Amino acid sequence: MAWQTVLDAAGTQPLPRQYSPTIFTSPVIAVGAAAAAPYWQNQAIGYVNQEIETELIGLGFARSSGKKVVFSNELTIINFPFDANYRLSVDLFARLATTVTLSIYEYTGDIT
DSSP states (O other), X not given: OXXXXXXXXXXSSOOOOXXXXXXXOOSEEEEEEEESSGGGTTSEEEEEEEEEEEOGGGOEEEEOSOOEEEETTXXXXXXXXXXXXXXXXXXXXXXXXXXXXXXXXEOOSOOO
16 A cells, blocks of 8 residues: 545535645556445545646646546546656545545556
8 A cells, every 4th residue: 555544524614635645656556435424435525636746847746637536435446647756636525524534556567
């Protein structure tokens, strides 16, 4: 596992965008999400985005157009469009009213 976090989206305010502290090198990852509330089981709960490291104008990271949907209680395999060092940003849907555990796994094998 490359990164795991627990996000408390139980409040009435939308949760701000979260960023992975891990820098990923493989364009292929798997995202597992577990929502505590039964209502959200097997439902779309948010997005993950690939944010590529860049030296452009000192911006640090630039978001790619590869926004991917995350489903609760499913493992989603994602093949991002760019093969570059990147971090993930996570946007949960507003007012989930539950706690979400995200687990990110990075593929380390050969890609052909």
